[in-house]
Amino acid sequence: MAAIGILAIGTATGALAEVAPDDILWQEDGSIAQSLTGTPGSAEEGERVMTTNALGNCVACHTIATMPDVPFQGTIAPELAGAAGRWTEAQLRGILVDAKRTFPDSFMPGMYKVGPFIRPGVAYTGAAPASPDDIEPVLTAAQVEDVLAYLMTLTE
Amino acid sequence: GTVLADPVTDDELVVNGELELATEAEPAAHLDGALGDRIYSGWRFRDTETRAMQKDDFDNPMFLFVDAGLEAWDTAEGTEGKSCADCHGAIEDSMKGLRASLPKVTDKGELWSLENFVNDCRETRMGAEAWGWNSQQMKNMTAAIGLQSRGMPVDVAVDGPAAPFWEKGKEMYYTRFGQLEMSCANCHEDNYGNYIRSDHLSQGQINGFPLYRLKDQGPVSIHQRFVGCVRDTRGETFQAGSQEFRELELYVASRGAGLPVETPAVRH
Ligand code: HEC
Ligand code: HEC
Ligand code: HEC
Numbered sequence: 001m002a003a004i005g006i007l008a009i010g011t012a013t014g015a016l017a018e019v020a021p022d023d024i025l026w027q028e029d030g031s032i033a034q035s036l037t038g039t040p041g042s043a044e045e046g047e048r049v050m051t052t053n054a055l056g057n058c059v060a061c062h063t064i065a066t067m068p069d070v071p072f073q074g075t076i077a078p079e080l081a082g083a084a085g086r087w088t089e090a091q092l093r094g095i096l097v098d099a100k101r102t103f104p105d106s107f108m109p110g111m112y113k114v115g116p117f118i119r120p121g122v123a124y125t126g127a128a129p130a131s132p133d134d135i136e137p138v139l140t141a142a143q144v145e146d147v148l149a150y151l152m153t154l155t156e
Numbered sequence: 157g158t159v160l161a162d163p164v165t166d167d168e169l170v171v172n173g174e175l176e177l178a179t180e181a182e183p184a185a186h187l188d189g190a191l192g193d194r195i196y197s198g199w200r201f202r203d204t205e206t207r208a209m210q211k212d213d214f215d216n217p218m219f220l221f222v223d224a225g226l227e228a229w230d231t232a233e234g235t236e237g238k239s240c241a242d243c244h245g246a247i248e249d250s251m252k253g254l255r256a257s258l259p260k261v262t263d264k265g266e267l268w269s270l271e272n273f274v275n276d277c278r279e280t281r282m283g284a285e286a287w288g289w290n291s292q293q294m295k296n297m298t299a300a301i302g303l304q305s306r307g308m309p310v311d312v313a314v315d316g317p318a319a320p321f322w323e324k325g326k327e328m329y330y331t332r333f334g335q336l337e338m339s340c341a342n343c344h345e346d347n348y349g350n351y352i353r354s355d356h357l358s359q360g361q362i363n364g365f366p367l368y369r370l371k372d373q374g375p376v377s378i379h380q381r382f383v384g385c386v387r388d389t390r391g392e393t394f395q396a397g398s399q400e401f402r403e404l405e406l407y408v409a410s411r412g413a414g415l416p417v418e419t420p421a422v423r424h
Contacts, residue, residue: 053353060353072354076347107346109336119392120335126387133333138390140417 362422
């Protein structure tokens, strides 16, 4: 019983520290200085998110030279090698959350964005949401920070 | 790794060793240069094995469905006890060229796809039940009718009474739908030739529909493909047969004006 109590408190605190998509403090240039979770992400978990179809699926569009074992990488978007040399952590967080704030008209989807959208559906069901709350961001706050941790390893 | 990003250039679509189907054409003026100086059939973006299946009607799985459609053409149904052939005669003559001109505006000013015409005859002239837009029977029939235009260039009317529908279809084509905020043009205009994961993006032409999709192991209608692409934007799709998708169909058909009808094509 005690263990369950501690877990519950842990979750509540985590949820409090998390920045919701609508509460993000954007800088003029489309960057986000503040962590979405208050906790550093895991680069290893970020790599999983980036290569999993149902999650970030970054490899659908990007070629990522540091992941040579991942087959069928996309040819749509820039090679990510060296991204941490081109962008600051705050800029990369902004690109992940909503790339259109950095690159207007970008093809890159916002990974931590809940609207406004034209005819959003519930995930890949093709069906309209019963309520706006049914639209979940593509990635969770923690997953964004995990991907960010991986991107920060791409120094060259 | 390095990938071949362009449409294949070292193969030609010759069906049954005799019917040459051009797989590229000069874009129509109404495209305003949106697709550069060449339009391409989706066939040019598929792999060698898939391309080969469309070169021989015996290897093309769609011909099972074409045969079923031809049989239905001759079969009397409904309260009037009539078959399509009773009124239209030989499908080879009466339906020749029709696929290339659809969708089109009717006398009543409505924009109709092939499926609408088929169901209108079933309901009002045969006293039979309408077929579902994506039903097997409908795909059999649209494949059999479409085949009669194989080799004829797509030539849909985009002006006159069709103009307002075409404009709406065009607007849809460039609208960024869904949570991923992607338009048809983002994939099929800006990025054709590129790979989205393992999918080689084509120009999203519809001159081969209904076609056999190896991934689905079955025939796919135009609107069914549209549903799939909108769903992949994490969007709320429109219904097959809806006003919106008929308008989109007209606009997409017009982007392929000049390409020969390939029905029934094979894709993966
Ligand atoms: C549907 C396509 C698509 C997907 C999926 C996608 N991106 Fe992008 N991304 C782009 C495009 C296109 C650009 C180029 C910027 C522009 O739009 O002009 C870009 C730019 C970037 C950049 C800046 C480019 C640079 O200089 O390095 C980063 C970093 C990035 N993406 C990371 C990611 C990550 C991480 C993911 C997955 C979580 C992802 N992208 C998913 C299309 C995509
Ligand atoms: C009782 C007569 C009759 C029967 C049975 C009939 N049709 Fe028709 N059909 C017509 C008439 C009349 C038209 C309108 C002629 C026109 O406008 O050219 C028409 C039009 C069409 C058109 C549009 C042709 C065009 O050029 O615009 C199609 C397609 C069609 N029919 C398919 C079918 C199919 C498939 C069947 C059987 C499932 C069928 N019809 C059964 C009489 C019939
Ligand atoms: C996220 C990318 C994406 C978007 C957005 C998209 N499609 Fe597609 N579409 C694909 C892929 C991948 C295929 C399969 C490979 C190919 O033929 O391009 C495809 C195939 C097609 C085909 C079949 C082409 C053939 O020769 O078999 C048509 C038609 C089509 N799309 C139309 C559309 C229309 C219309 C829209 C907008 C409502 C749209 N697509 C939006 C990715 C997309």
